[in-house]
Amino acid sequence: KQEVTQIPAALSVPEGENLVLNCSFTDSAIYNLQWFRQDPGKGLTSLLLIQSSQREQTSGRLNASLDKSSGRSTLYIAASQPGDSATYLCAVRRANAGKSTFGDGTTLTVKP
Amino acid sequence: NAGVTQTPKFRILKIGQSMTLQCTQDMNHNYMYWYRQDPGMGLKLIYYSVGAGITDKGEVPNGYNVSRSTTEDFPLRLELAAPSQTSVYFCASSSGTGDEKLFFGSGTQLSVL
Numbered sequence: 001k002q003e004v005t006q007i008p009a010a011l012s013v014p015e016g017e018n019l020v021l022n023c024s025f026t027d028s029a030i031y032n033l034q035w036f037r038q039d040p041g042k043g044l045t046s047l048l049l050i051q052s053s054q055r056e057q058t059s060g061r062l063n064a065s066l067d068k069s070s071g072r073s074t075l076y077i078a079a080s081q082p083g084d085s086a087t088y089l090c091a092v093r094r095a096n097a098g099k100s101t102f103g104d105g106t107t108l109t110v111k112p
Numbered sequence: 113n114a115g116v117t118q119t120p121k122f123r124i125l126k127i128g129q130s131m132t133l134q135c136t137q138d139m140n141h142n143y144m145y146w147y148r149q150d151p152g153m154g155l156k157l158i159y160y161s162v163g164a165g166i167t168d169k170g171e172v173p174n175g176y177n178v179s180r181s182t183t184e185d186f187p188l189r190l191e192l193a194a195p196s197q198t199s200v201y202f203c204a205s206s207s208g209t210g211d212e213k214l215f216f217g218s219g220t221q222l223s224v225l
Contacts, residue, residue, distance in 0.1 A: 004154075032212055043202065043218040044155075049211055089154055093212060098143055098162050099170065100214060102154035 002027045004092050006103035013080055014111050021075040021106045023090035028068045031093040035064050035075050038087045038105070047088075048075070052095065080110045114138050118203050118217035125193040125224045133188040133220050135203030141215075142208030144186040146170075146178065148199040149219075155202060161186055162208065193224045 003026045013019050023033070032051050036044040048057045048064040050073065056065040063076040077084060087107045091100040119134045137144065142163050147155035147170075157170030161180040175197055177189040186205075190197060203217040 006154075034214055036216075044216045046213060046215070049213050051211060091155075091214065098208075099145065099157055099160050101157075102147075104152070104154040 002092055002094050002101045004090060004101050004103040006088075006090060006106050008106060009104065010107045010109070012109040012111065015080060015082060017080050017110075018076070018078050019080055019108070021077070021088050021108070023073040023075070023092075023103055025071045025073075025092045025101075027094060028071055029095045030068060031095045031097075033064075033066055033073050033093070034091045034100070035062075035073075036089045036091065038089060040086075044089065077108075080108075082110045082112050084108060084110050116203055116205055116215050116217040118201075118220050120220060121218065122221045123223070125190075125222065127193060127195065127224060129193050130189070130191050131193070133190070133201055133203075133222075135186045135188065135217060136184050137186075137203075137205040137215070138184065139205060139207070139215065140183060141205035142183070143206045143212075144180065145204040145206075145214075146176070146186070146188045147202045147204065148172065149202060150199050158188065158201075190222075195224050198222060198224045 005024045034049045035047040050066045061078040087105040089105040093100040116137045145160040146158040159178040161167045201220045206212045
């Protein structure tokens with residue numbers, strides 16, 4: 001059974017800092033890994049998707065990396081802004097399985 | 113292109129009542145999913161479907177039923193609602209081929225009192 005862990009559960013940083021969010025998974029036989037953002041009381045917005053054959057994906061100030069052998073993905077946010085405050089979730093889709101497993105998320109607060 | 117549409121957005125049920133959460137997608141996706149999210153937690157898979165007529169249980173299926181008669185629609189039925197089913201419910205879909213990116217609806221906030 002795939003287990004996905006996100007540590008820390010909460011993170012508070014001053015505006016302008018670069019930061020890294022972590023996602024760990026137990027089964028390295030994955031198809032893809034997707035990072036989402038969730039604002040309070042809202043739905044999930046897809047940020048980045050990394051295929052199992054890829055090492056990283058970038059979108060603007062966001063960079064996601066994937067290391068299957070160690071069962072880890074990181075989401076790097078450059079020059080953080082108060083508008084980045086949200087909960088960030090990762091979802092891991094196993095190979096040969098039509099479903100994804102979610103971590104519990106990291107709640108990020110960026111202070112002005 | 114509406115994507116994944118869920119209705120209703122909010123609902124309050126009394127214990128023992130039943131209801132159906134509606135989900136439809138217009139992307140011709142083969143795969144559809146129902147997740148629930150409890151406060152401060154990630155998403156738990158309730159049921160999923162890989163195509164019309166095919167459904168399977170996820171991690172937390174008890175108390176729920178689904179059907180998939182068309183590619184577009186994947187309703188979730190709650191029978192005999194219980195307080196433990198108070199949660200936010202999300203429907204999602206993916207193509208079934210290619211990068212398998214997940215697309216989510218905006219969610220249904222359900223309270224069982």
